[in-house]
Amino acid sequence: MILSPLLKTRQKIAESFSSRDFIKAVSMIIGMVIPVAIGAWSDMLSVGIHVTLGVLFVSFSDTSGSVRLQVQGMFLTILLTLMVTYIMHFLKLPLPLFLPVLGGMIFCIAYLSVYGFRASLISFSGLFSIVLSMSSVSDSELSIYSRLLYIGIGGLWYISLVLVRYILFPKNSTEYHLAEALEFTADYLEIRAKLVDKKNDRKELIKDLLEKQNELTETHETLRELLLSRRLVSGKSNYQARRALLLREIIDVLELAMANPVNYFKIDEIFEENPGKQDRFQAIVLAMSQRFRYLFRHFGSSTKIKPDQKIAEALQQMKEDILQLIQEREKQGVKKDDDILALKNYWRYLKSQYAKIRKIEYLILNKQLPLHTSNLDRESPFLTKQDWGWKVLLDNFNKRSSIFRHSVRIAIIGMLGYGLGLLLNVVNAYWILMTVIIIMRPNFGLTKERFRDRSIGTVIGGALAFGIIYFVQNSTVYGILAVLCYAVGLSMVHRNYKAAAAFITMYVLFVYGMLHPDVFKFIQFRVLDTLLGAGLAFIGGRMLWPFWEIKGIDKTLKGAIDADRDYLVEIGKLYNQKGKVTTAYKLKRKEAFLSLSEVSAAFQRMTQEPRSQHKSLNEVFQLVMLMHSFLASLASLGAYIVNNETTPASKDFNKTVAAIIENLNSSSKMLDHLERQGMISLPETTDMDREYEERLVKISEENQFDENWEANTEKEEAHLLAEQFSWLMANSQRMAVILKKIKFN
Numbered sequence: 001m002i003l004s005p006l007l008k009t010r011q012k013i014a015e016s017f018s019s020r021d022f023i024k025a026v027s028m029i030i031g032m033v034i035p036v037a038i039g040a041w042s043d044m045l046s047v048g049i050h051v052t053l054g055v056l057f058v059s060f061s062d063t064s065g066s067v068r069l070q071v072q073g074m075f076l077t078i079l080l081t082l083m084v085t086y087i088m089h090f091l092k093l094p095l096p097l098f099l100p101v102l103g104g105m106i107f108c109i110a111y112l113s114v115y116g117f118r119a120s121l122i123s124f125s126g127l128f129s130i131v132l133s134m135s136s137v138s139d140s141e142l143s144i145y146s147r148l149l150y151i152g153i154g155g156l157w158y159i160s161l162v163l164v165r166y167i168l169f170p171k172n173s174t175e176y177h178l179a180e181a182l183e184f185t186a187d188y189l190e191i192r193a194k195l196v197d198k199k200n201d202r203k204e205l206i207k208d209l210l211e212k213q214n215e216l217t218e219t220h221e222t223l224r225e226l227l228l229s230r231r232l233v234s235g236k237s238n239y240q241a242r243r244a245l246l247l248r249e250i251i252d253v254l255e256l257a258m259a260n261p262v263n264y265f266k267i268d269e270i271f272e273e274n275p276g277k278q279d280r281f282q283a284i285v286l287a288m289s290q291r292f293r294y295l296f297r298h299f300g301s302s303t304k305i306k307p308d309q310k311i312a313e314a315l316q317q318m319k320e321d322i323l324q325l326i327q328e329r330e331k332q333g334v335k336k337d338d339d340i341l342a343l344k345n346y347w348r349y350l351k352s353q354y355a356k357i358r359k360i361e362y363l364i365l366n367k368q369l370p371l372h373t374s375n376l377d378r379e380s381p382f383l384t385k386q387d388w389g390w391k392v393l394l395d396n397f398n399k400r401s402s403i404f405r406h407s408v409r410i411a412i413i414g415m416l417g418y419g420l421g422l423l424l425n426v427v428n429a430y431w432i433l434m435t436v437i438i439i440m441r442p443n444f445g446l447t448k449e450r451f452r453d454r455s456i457g458t459v460i461g462g463a464l465a466f467g468i469i470y471f472v473q474n475s476t477v478y479g480i481l482a483v484l485c486y487a488v489g490l491s492m493v494h495r496n497y498k499a500a501a502a503f504i505t506m507y508v509l510f511v512y513g514m515l516h517p518d519v520f521k522f523i524q525f526r527v528l529d530t531l532l533g534a535g536l537a538f539i540g541g542r543m544l545w546p547f548w549e550i551k552g553i554d555k556t557l558k559g560a561i562d563a564d565r566d567y568l569v570e571i572g573k574l575y576n577q578k579g580k581v582t583t584a585y586k587l588k589r590k591e592a593f594l595s596l597s598e599v600s601a602a603f604q605r606m607t608q609e610p611r612s613q614h615k616s617l618n619e620v621f622q623l624v625m626l627m628h629s630f631l632a633s634l635a636s637l638g639a640y641i642v643n644n645e646t647t648p649a650s651k652d653f654n655k656t657v658a659a660i661i662e663n664l665n666s667s668s669k670m671l672d673h674l675e676r677q678g679m680i681s682l683p684e685t686t687d688m689d690r691e692y693e694e695r696l697v698k699i700s701e702e703n704q705f706d707e708n709w710e711a712n713t714e715k716e717e718a719h720l721l722a723e724q725f726s727w728l729m730a731n732s733q734r735m736a737v738i739l740k741k742i743k744f745n
Contacts, residue, residue, distance in 0.1 A: 023172065024062055025490035027165055029483055031055040031158045050147050054154020057081040057129055061121040062158070064173060065225045067166045069118065071159060077122050078155035081129040082148050084109070088133035089144045095422065099415045105130060106437075107411040113442075114396040114403045127437045134418075134430040174226050174243055177219055179299040181250050184216040185257075186292035192257055193285035196278060198268050206625060210600035216254060217597045220590075223247050246363045253356045255589065259636035260349040266723075270339045277343060280321060284314045284350050291357055295364065305365060311354050318347055341719040345640075348716075352643050402547040406442035413440065413540035417533055426532075427525045435533025440541060443549065445608025447541035450497065451534050457501025458530040462523050464502070465509035469523075475514045482510035505530075548613045549606040553620065554744050556602045558671040560595035560627055561735065564634060565664040567592040568728075571638050572657045576649040581642050589638065596631050599624055616742045623738045630731045633724050640720055647714055656725050663732035670739050 032052045039048020058081075061073040084105070091101060109127050113120040142150070165172075191209045194200050227244045271278035287310050298305050322343050329340070396404055417436045421429025439450040468481065489503030505526070512522050570585040603624045606617060640646075 021494060022487065022491035023165070023169075024059070025487040027062075027158070027161050028055065028059050028490065029487055031059070031154075031161050033483070035154065035157070046142055047150055050142065050150035051154035051157065053132060054078070054081075054151040054156075055158040056154075057125045057151070058155040058158045060125045060128070061118065062162060063118065063121055064177065064222045065118070067163070069225070070162060073118050073122055074155065074159050074162070077125045078152055080109070080122060080126045081155070082152055084126050084129040085133055085151060086144065086148060088130060089147075095419070099419055102130070102418065103411040103415040106414045107407045110407040110410050111393070111396075111403065113406070114392055114401070124437070128434070131430050131434045131437065134433070135428070174223070175300045177223050177226065178243065178246060178250075179296055181216065181219045181223065181247070182292050182296040182299060184212060184219060185250060185253055186289045186296060188212050188216060188254070189257055189285055189289035189292065193282045193289060195264065196267065196271075196282050196285070198264070202264065206628065210596075210624070210628060211604065213254075213258075213593075214597040214601055217593050220247065220251055220254075221594070242363050242366075246360060249356050249360050249363065251590075253353060253360075254593070255635045256349060256353050256356065256639050258632050259639045260346060266342070270342050273339055274325065274343065277318075277321065280314070280318050281346060281350075284311060284318065287311045287314060288350075288353060288357060295360065299364065305361060311357070315347070315351055315354060318350070322347060338719065341716055342723075345716060345720055348644075349639070352639070400552065402442045402552055405545050405547045406440070409540055409544050409546075410436065410440045412544060413536055416540075417536045420532075420536075421529070426529060428529060431526065431529035432533040432536070435530050436537045436540075439534055439537040442547065443605045443608075444541045444546050444610075445605045447537060448608060451538040451541075453498035454501045455531055455534045457498045458505045458527055458534075460498075461502035461505030462509065462527045465506045465513075466520065466523050468506075469509070469513050469520070478510040478513045482507050482514070485510065542610070548609060549602050550613060550616055550620070550742075550744060553599075553602050553606070554671045556595075556598050557623065557627075557739075558668055560592075560599045561664055561668045561671070563588070563592040563595035564627070564631060565661055565668070567631075567634050567638070568657060568661060568664070571634060571641065572649075572654065574638070575641050575646060575653065578646070585638070589635075592631055592634065596627060599627060616744075619738055619742045623735065623742070626731055626734055626738065630728065630735075633727045633731070636720070637724050637728075640717075644717070646717055653721070656729070660725075660728050660732045663729070663736065667732070667735040667739055670736060 032055050035048040035051035035055070036045070037048070039045045039051070058074045058077050061077045062070060063073075087105070091098065093101060106127060109123050109130070112123040112126070188209065191205055191212060195202055195205050195209070223243075224247070227240060227247060271281075291308055291311065294308070295305065322340065325343070326340055395401075398404060413436050414433050417432040418429055421432045426432065435454070439447060439454055441447045441450060469478070472478075485503045485507040489500045489507060492500040492503065509523055509526065567588045570582070570588045574581065574585055603620055606613070606620060
């Protein structure tokens with residue numbers, strides 16, 4: 001028990017050193033150390049420092065994704081930072097005029113974040129260049145044009161390092177994120193297994209499940225960009241095709257896992273009536289989770305993956321248990337078979353999931369497997385494309401936009417922080433502005449988290465650096481520790497921001513310790529400036545025109561409801577038309593999963609906000625759970641239709657689908673600002689699903705169990721359709737009821 005936390009900590013550190021962030025940190029160290037070393041050796045240290053600045057600016061936009069988009073983003077970063085540096089050099093104005101101009105520049109650059117995540121990184125580089133333009137680094141004997149030249153050279157130097165990294169390790173990023181997807185899938189299945197037991201806290205487990213699903217869908221998106229965009233640029237390759245198929249199977253595993261079981265109250269009844277079946281079901285899902293974790297640990301290693309028979313044996317045992325139950329019912333003359341049908345459907349789900357795992361293993365093991373890849377060429381629509389038009393800027397230029405509010409907020413707090421620093425005669429007033437830029441985020445929850453982690457990390461880092469510098473008076477040691485702290489700090493930014501802040505603080509202090517004898521005084525100012533900037537960022541995020549999630553979540557909810565509706569439409573088409581799964585079906589499934597992740601993320605941000613903003617928190621949580629359940633039911637229908645031969649679609653099937661779609665449309669319309677004020681009434685309760693269910697039950701009664709477990713029967717199909725349509729109809733009606741209770745303003 002004592003060793004467990006130590007082993008977990010060791011594992012986390014090991015993961016940090018093997019992560020893409022660590023490789024990026026190494027690239028940055030090479031990019032920054034070499035220019036400084038050459039500059040110092042040739043007595044041109046100022047040149048080396050400005051080349052290093054270019055490396056620093058461009059490195060912020062070195063993020064996951066296709067190399068083409070990375071390079072484009074880094075080139076835009078060079079242009080933006082050069083322009084900002086040039087303007088700041090000639091911006092010699094009295095303080096009363098300088099501060100408003102400074103605020104205007106901060107607003108304009110921060111507002112670029114409306115174009116998405118990659119644009120927000122470019123924007124951060126621009127803001128960072130403002131800060132460094134006011135630092136002592138800008139006090140150089142070099143002319144402004146020479147400084148711009150060397151900063152540009154530094155940016156190009158780092159881009160060349162990224163390209164070299166890509167040429168030497170073209171598969172590194174893809175392999176890292178695929179391994180991550182395997183790990184997250186293992187975590188997801190483990191949570192699903194725990195949810196089966198009603199003794200566990202399902203409310204907390206579902207929160208964990210949604211959070212893990214967010215991470216998983218984000219990883220899927222990154223892999224789509226890496227694999228599909230690279231394929232469009234470089235053409236067909238066996239490696240790309242195999243990895244794209246591997247991603248497809250991992251995504252299908254998520255759909256299958258989400259689809260079974262859907263109604264936990266129903267499964268509680270079934271397992272209570274059939275003791276021992278719950279343990280068997282849980283054991284199989286946990287074994288699958290362990291198998292994914294095994295694949296994650298051995299993915300990309302030279303160690304051969306060992307075969308596993310536990311899942312197959314457990315599946316066979318579950319099948320024998322169900323057959324035994326059927327025989328007992330026949331002997332007793334008991335006609336009730338809903339639970340047997342459900343158990344058989346669960347078994348079929350687990351068998352399909354096991355087939356996916358075997359295929360994933362096959363794709364990992366067979367590295368030179370020849371593949372027919374023509375069907376992969378049609379998957380370019382799965383790439384999420386960013387709109388870079390002027391319309392995006394105009395559409396977000398209003399108070400309902402979180403980015404617009406954030407840009408105004410950070411501009412005002414930035415002006416206030418820098419002005420306050422000058423007023424208090426702070427040694428490095430720009431440190432306050434830098435802290436504000438680093439900590440402030442569009443939503444208060446993340447700003448609060450950054451405030452806490454940055455403050456604690458800076459104090460811890462400052463204390464550790466103070467102790468080391470006090471007892472060790474050696475510049476060489478400082479240099480070695482600075483490099484190590486910088487590498488570790490950068491590799492942990494996305495995993496543990498508190499630790500990253502501590503290591504980066506130590507890096508700054510060690511570098512200063514090599515250059516100046518009064519390092520202890522500098523440590524004091526560094527900590528105080530950071531705490532002052534962090535405090536201003538926190539207060540500004542809380543008091544200055546904050547954007548509370550409840551005011552913008554209506555758009556997110558509407559998007560998710562519309563995505564569910566479109567997914568249901570494609571499921572209906574697939575059931576009617578039969579045949580192969582269409583690209584349109586997969587695309588709508590992807591959009592539905594991503595939309596649910598956005599809703600879940602918005603709710604998580606709501607929970608981090610002050611309690612005064614939690615007036616509708618319970619209702620939003622109910623709606624998020626309902627939408628998760630609704631999508632799970634859709635996934636259950638879709639997975640069944642995709643993996644089984646089905647009977648011809650009836651008029652009742654299409655009428656029921658149309659009724660559910662109409663309910664979703666009613667909820668979507670309610671989320672319009674004017675209609676939400678009472679112009680749209682709640683959807684009427686319909687018996688359409690009950691009438692259809694009665695007919696499906698009749699079909700079930702007229703059919704018998706099929707001895708061939710590999711083929712579905714009309715009885716099983718009718719049972720599944722009746723159960724899912726009843727659930728979908730009820731939940732589609734409940735959505736509007738809950739929406740009426742939420743106070744969006």
